[in-house]
Amino acid sequence: VSPVDFKTSHTTFTFPGLINVNAYVPDLLHQDLDSLLQATRASISAGFTTMHIISDGGIKDGPALELAQRQVSGKTYSDYALSVVATAENVQSDDIKIAAKSLCIPSTGNISVTAAHFTTWPADKPIVTDATTNELASILLLASLNNRSVHVTNVRTKEDILLIALSKGKDLKVTCDVAVYSLFFTRDKYLHAPCLPTIADQQALWENLACIDVFSTGPIPYRLAKALGHHHSPWSGFEETMPLLMSAVIDGRLTLEDIKVRLHDNPLRIFDVPEQTSTHVEVVVDRDAVFTARQNHWSPLEGRMLPGNVHRVVMHGQTAYLDGIVASSPLGRDVSGIISPKR
Amino acid sequence: VSPVDFKTSHTTFTFPGLINVNAYVPDLLHQDLDSLLQATRASISAGFTTMHIISDGGIKDGPALELAQRQVSGKTYSDYALSVVATAENVQSDDIKIAAKSLCIPSTGNISVTAAHFTTWPADKPIVTDATTNELASILLLASLNNRSVHVTNVRTKEDILLIALSKGKDLKVTCDVAVYSLFFTRDKYLHAPCLPTIADQQALWENLACIDVFSTGPIPYRLAKALGHHHSPWSGFEETMPLLMSAVIDGRLTLEDIKVRLHDNPLRIFDVPEQTSTHVEVVVDRDAVFTARQNHWSPLEGRMLPGNVHRVVMHGQTAYLDGIVASSPLGRDVSGIISPKR
Ligand SMILES: [Zn+2]
Ligand SMILES: [Zn+2]
Ligand SMILES: [Zn+2]
Ligand SMILES: [Zn+2]
Ligand SMILES: [Zn+2]
Ligand SMILES: [Zn+2]
Ligand SMILES: [Zn+2]
Numbered sequence A, B: 001v002s003p004v005d006f007k008t009s010h011t012t013f014t015f016p017g018l019i020n021v022n023a024y025v026p027d028l029l030h031q032d033l034d035s036l037l038q039a040t041r042a043s044i045s046a047g048f049t050t051m052h053i054i055s056d057g058g059i060k061d062g063p064a065l066e067l068a069q070r071q072v073s074g075k076t077y078s079d080y081a082l083s084v085v086a087t088a089e090n091v092q093s094d095d096i097k098i099a100a101k102s103l104c105i106p107s108t109g110n111i112s113v114t115a116a117h118f119t120t121w122p123a124d125k126p127i128v129t130d131a132t133t134n135e136l137a138s139i140l141l142l143a144s145l146n147n148r149s150v151h152v153t154n155v156r157t158k159e160d161i162l163l164i165a166l167s168k169g170k171d172l173k174v175t176c177d178v179a180v181y182s183l184f185f186t187r188d189k190y191l192h193a194p195c196l197p198t199i200a201d202q203q204a205l206w207e208n209l210a211c212i213d214v215f216s217t218g219p220i221p222y223r224l225a226k227a228l229g230h231h232h233s234p235w236s237g238f239e240e241t242m243p244l245l246m247s248a249v250i251d252g253r254l255t256l257e258d259i260k261v262r263l264h265d266n267p268l269r270i271f272d273v274p275e276q277t278s279t280h281v282e283v284v285v286d287r288d289a290v291f292t293a294r295q296n297h298w299s300p301l302e303g304r305m306l307p308g309n310v311h312r313v314v315m316h317g318q319t320a321y322l323d324g325i326v327a328s329s330p331l332g333r334d335v336s337g338i339i340s341p342k343r
């Protein structure tokens, strides 16, 4: 990352390939995983050269995982890793332990089932949860009792970030991500969107920035569009990421290093994602730019003056994206099963 | 405790003064604490020479605690200790920290408030909770993070006893009690009483007997009577304790030592209750005895053949109870504020 000089109105920063640890794809298994394929196009356009995919209607067993991997193989524009949803039935499944990147524990899970997953899930693959309040606490307890790590995704309340901060202070192996939308939008502005934090929640998130390991997109862009009655597209929330973060850099609330750490260094380490060679993202900061959604869908940023945009993405030595155009050949690979030789 | 010989039909066992760590008094503060005073009579009749009082409509601040202590002073038949309910308002109260025996965390508590109590409540006084499932897990997490002990009262589900067993196995400082009713009655027999465990829950409790530190009476006798439309009296559940436990001794499911450990040794240690000198309880086991509620209220045991009964209670060198008669002079003291010089 190069130093900032905002005296000229156009500046380019170069980041390593960004990693989105919560690329939420609603209704993942629907229609030959077309929404996943589209999400990989949206992803590369936003500078995310690797995406860790989480879904509510997600993958729950070995055959579903294998089918999904076969269906999208060779058709994706960013590297991707698939997560499996923990259920009472897949505790003993060896297939998912080998082929999936991570295990996602839903907030509605039963403690005994979750406890069983904590004892059987491989130590070198992440356990991820979107649980909040007491459900989150109970998962942190299981992580503590089993002396293993857990990643909390889409943290959005003061109570949860304080519990995570407290746990980190006591050397619990917990990491977390916060959605970029949670840092910039509140339900005070979008009254019908309980998916967004309150002003007090958002303030607590900013105050505990040091505890936030990762920024992600997560399900909030989808839920916000739905709550407001707008059409959602796989692009929603992806292309807003860099303009929002760059506005915070200009406001002095974030440094470029803060962003690089939370969109590359930490995700790479926490999710054990392979480092991509010859991969970088060029971001142009232009103080006079006006945000325009490229895919013509609703965006909370539509028409707003926002300073940053992804100009070019080079992945594995080839230009994968340039000024609104995704390269025609899909360069993405499945990195779900790849584990570093030694952690 | 003397060895068992059931060949003769009448046998007497002598226990040290028993301690009831969850003497539930509904509507505690009502009418000059009359129900508490009555409960101390019921308590001494059942062999409980010390009772730790827990209430839903409980004591929440220093003035209420002081008033309660003044109102019952010199009128109680067993020694007693008072608990204070943790609220958002009493986190910083020094009064309750000095004068109360313990802090009771309700299952409905907010995590931030509970976390604050865990950092401010004195390390040498118990924290007690009746929370279950995720609320229980979140309290165990806070105990773990703060490296302090917590006592879980009225455990009644398989899930909870397994979580406690798991936590004990990982050296968390957690102890627990199970109500005697939970060991002998199920909701399969009393269909309208969700306060009772299921058959599977009860089986898990017996299987994890080694994890159960203490037996108590708790709120179940009150709730069962209410659920079935019967009148409740302070005697409900107290005088049933010894007959039920003795029936398990005769069935070979409990030893006399199991009972002594869970009604004296462990409660004394966990709740730091002062050892009572010249105090003992004589229990007569008579195989032909039929249970008759002494106070003429409804009991689930009414008319059943049950082998054991409290014959005599000697407290502080004086006979406090003999064959249905409570001695006229109240010998009980308030032991809420007493802490052993060194733990
Ligand atoms: Zn790198
Ligand atoms: Zn659209
Ligand atoms: Zn260019
Ligand atoms: Zn009343
Ligand atoms: Zn003793
Ligand atoms: Zn005697
Ligand atoms: Zn009655």
Ligand SMILES: [Zn+2]
Binding pocket: B311, B312
């Ligand atoms: Zn006698």
